[in-house]
Amino acid sequence: MPELPEVETTARLLAGAVAGARIEYARAPGINALRSFEPPLTALVGEQVLTVRRRGKHLIVESSGGLALLMHLMSAGRLQLYDKPAGPRDRSSRLLLGLEGSRELRLREFGSRQAAWVKLLPVSELELDEALSELGPEAWPEPPQPPELGELLDAPRPLHALLRDQHVIAGIGRSWVDEILWRAQLSPYKRGGDLEPDELERLRAQIIGTLGGAIAHYEDTLALPIPDKLPMPLIIHRHEGEPCPRCASTLRAVHFEDYVIAYCPQCQTEGRVLKDRRLSRLLR
Numbered sequence: 001m002p003e004l005p006e007v008e009t010t011a012r013l014l015a016g017a018v019a020g021a022r023i024e025y026a027r028a029p030g031i032n033a034l035r036s037f038e039p040p041l042t043a044l045v046g047e048q049v050l051t052v053r054r055r056g057k058h059l060i061v062e063s064s065g066g067l068a069l070l071m072h073l074m075s076a077g078r079l080q081l082y083d084k085p086a087g088p089r090d091r092s093s094r095l096l097l098g099l100e101g102s103r104e105l106r107l108r109e110f111g112s113r114q115a116a117w118v119k120l121l122p123v124s125e126l127e128l129d130e131a132l133s134e135l136g137p138e139a140w141p142e143p144p145q146p147p148e149l150g151e152l153l154d155a156p157r158p159l160h161a162l163l164r165d166q167h168v169i170a171g172i173g174r175s176w177v178d179e180i181l182w183r184a185q186l187s188p189y190k191r192g193g194d195l196e197p198d199e200l201e202r203l204r205a206q207i208i209g210t211l212g213g214a215i216a217h218y219e220d221t222l223a224l225p226i227p228d229k230l231p232m233p234l235i236i237h238r239h240e241g242e243p244c245p246r247c248a249s250t251l252r253a254v255h256f257e258d259y260v261i262a263y264c265p266q267c268q269t270e271g272r273v274l275k276d277r278r279l280s281r282l283l284r
């Protein structure tokens with residue numbers, strides 16, 4: 001599940017390795033992955049990679065000629081650098097970018113679903129693309145200060161849903177939201193509009209601390225090649241049934257079709273254990 005810390009780390013590691021490299025070919029073997037028509041991918045050939053950077057959960061590979069590959073890894077994608085081209089039996093690649101020295105930058109996707117996507121567009125049009133133009137402010141390193149953050153979250157919706165909504169704030173997903181709310185000692189179903197000023201301060205501090213801590217952890221532990229399975233340093237998400245690291249009471253979870261909310265009843269919900277049905281209605 002690449003979220004802000006994983007995408008930021010990917011961008012940093014790759015930027016250091018491929019900046020300046022000449023692009024020798026660009027292909028999109030995944031039939032559904034390329035979501036733009038003009039300019040064609042071949043427009044990248046002969047240009048150099050300028051940088052790799054992140055916006056929200058998107059990766060952006062910029063070229064020296066003013067083009068940008070905008071990508072979303074969705075839930076099972078990775079952008080990885082290899083020192084030789086993919087073989088003919090490769091089925092996981094959605095985009096191949098051949099670099100000088102026979103290296104290859106590959107957008108790969110695991111599992112049977114094809115959800116990861118790529119667009120090639122002029123850098124000058126990046127922020128106009130609907131994928132970026134509708135994003136909220138970055139969750140890290142500097143999320144909005146309380147008056148503005150309070151306005152962003154001022155909705156009759158649960159925090160868990162608000163923080164994962166990329167239009168509200170960009171970069172947080174299903175995994176890190178559990179860690180942030182646990183650290184801020186806030187209930188996942190507390191309404192954004194009901195946050196007290198001190199809770200808003202705490203939430204902002206823990207958004208920065210949690211995401212920044214994850215990035216620092218990856219800086220210490222990850223190097224190229226980026227592994228297929230990222231070891232995410234989560235202590236709450238997917239840890240239901242284990243003791244809370246703060247108070248030792250049992251962590252609980254509420255299961256939904258495509259995500260799970262994990263929390264500590266003692267630290268976050270005044271001892272209340274959330275019922276699945278009630279929450280599924282609240283979070284709609």
Ligand SMILES: [Zn+2]
Pocket residue numbers: 244245246247248249264265266267268
């Ligand atoms: Zn606890």
